[in-house]
Amino acid sequence: MSVPFKFSFHIEGQCSKTQARAATFQTPHGVFETPRFMPVGTLANVKTLTPDQLRETGAQMVLSNTYHLHLQPGEEIVQKAGGLHHFMGWDGPMLTDSGGFQVFSLSEMRTINDKGVTFRSPRDGQMIHFSPERSIQIQNALGADVIMAFDECPPYPASWEEVKASTDRTYRWLERCIAAHQRPDQALFPIVQGGVYPDLREDAARAIAQFDTPGFAIGGVSVGEPAHLIEKIVKVTTPLLPENKPRYLMGIGTYREMVQAIAAGVDMFDCVIPTRLARHGAALVQGERWNLKNNRYREDFTPLDAECPCYTCRNFSRAYVSHLLRSREILAFTLLSIHNITELVRFTSRMRAAILGDRFEAEFGSWLTE
Numbered sequence: 613m614s615v616p617f618k619f620s621f622h623i624e625g626q627c628s629k630t631q632a633r634a635a636t637f638q639t640p641h642g643v644f645e646t647p648r649f650m651p652v653g654t655l656a657n658v659k660t661l662t663p664d665q666l667r668e669t670g671a672q673m674v675l676s677n678t679y680h681l682h683l684q685p686g687e688e689i690v691q692k693a694g695g696l697h698h699f700m701g702w703d704g705p706m707l708t709d710s711g712g713f714q715v716f717s718l719s720e721m722r723t724i725n726d727k728g729v730t731f732r733s734p735r736d737g738q739m740i741h742f743s744p745e746r747s748i749q750i751q752n753a754l755g756a757d758v759i760m761a762f763d764e765c766p767p768y769p770a771s772w773e774e775v776k777a778s779t780d781r782t783y784r785w786l787e788r789c790i791a792a793h794q795r796p797d798q799a800l801f802p803i804v805q806g807g808v809y810p811d812l813r814e815d816a817a818r819a820i821a822q823f824d825t826p827g828f829a830i831g832g833v834s835v836g837e838p839a840h841l842i843e844k845i846v847k848v849t850t851p852l853l854p855e856n857k858p859r860y861l862m863g864i865g866t867y868r869e870m871v872q873a874i875a876a877g878v879d880m881f882d883c884v885i886p887t888r889l890a891r892h893g894a895a896l897v898q899g900e901r902w903n904l905k906n907n908r909y910r911e912d913f914t915p916l917d918a919e920c921p922c923y924t925c926r927n928f929s930r931a932y933v934s935h936l937l938r939s940r941e942i943l944a945f946t947l948l949s950i951h952n953i954t955e956l957v958r959f960t961s962r963m964r965a966a967i968l969g970d971r972f973e974a975e976f977g978s979w980l981t982e
């Protein structure tokens with residue numbers, strides 16, 4: 613008889629001037645050290661990277677997407693393959709989102725009621741129904757270490773009344789997600805919604821904090837609202853979530869927003885930004901974005917970042933990456949993705965080290981002021 617897995621979260625260091633903390637989150641597929649950036653592998657792969665290349669970036673937990681994997685190849689095939697870890701060849705910690713965000717942001721012809729959401733598949737035009745139970749059933753079949761509650765993600769802008777109705781529904785759906793969840797080896801995280809309204813965020817955070825789940829998430833940010841509102845939401849919401857559980861800010865991955873969130877007590881982040889920028893020929897270098905197609909890089913034989921330990925920076929020059937981009941060679945996207953993910957993982961792990969040494973505010977405080 614195997615003993616059921618117990619998720620545990622240990623805070624190892626706390627900043628004396630902000631709410632920032634450094635911790636470890638134990639999952640069935642290994643330890644996740646926080647704070648740390650998580651790359652996104654929408655369709656069970658981080659675009660253009662092999663799992664070995666991904667591991668070398670320092671990434672520990674990787675995201676996949678329930679909505680996209682349900683459409684292709686379907687969770688039955690992933691389950692037959694032995695689960696998502698086996699299917700995609702990643703044996704580290706993994707997280708799937710609930711599909712809520714995509715159902716509300718990508719799908720057309722949707723109808724929403726308390727039962728769930730019906731929408732037209734963008735692949736074949738079939739009508740598909742997602743409910744809290746269905747989302748959890750799919751995520752149980754996929755088998756990630758962390759799974760997310762099915763939530764309604766209101767657009768921006770939306771009125772207080774609209775957001776209030778959708779936040780209440782997200783709460784009712786959470787109770788159904790918890791009841792439907794079958795696997796103790798998967799941590800189900802509830803999601804705080806509430807749009808840009810502090811009172812709704814506070815009510816939602818207090819309500820979901822009552823549940824004894826292994827972690828909590830803040831969702832519905834970065835949906836088009838200005839950056840200062842994201843910061844405000846994070847500052848209002850984070851302190852209301854239990855201190856002894858990981859806090860995950862969904863869909864955030866820019867330098868400043870991550871520093872602000874870490875200072876407020878957030879531990880986990882994900883964003884498609886490093887791989888998306890790579891496919892547009894852009895590199896993230898020490899807080900800046902560079903367009904490698906720019907003429908100035910044609911004869912620049914230095915690495916992207918001489919201080920970066922990644923495979924790309926150890927072996928190739930800016931001129932070479934620029935040449936590959938001009939020639940539309942796929943290797944350009946791989947090399948830039950390796951570097952960009954390494955850069956964001958290093959940025960967050962430098963913050964982790966600073967928190968452990970209580971130097972966070974001294975080293976990163978400049979990001980907290982305009």
Ligand SMILES: [Zn+2]
Nearest residue numbers: 920922925951
């Ligand atoms: Zn690099």
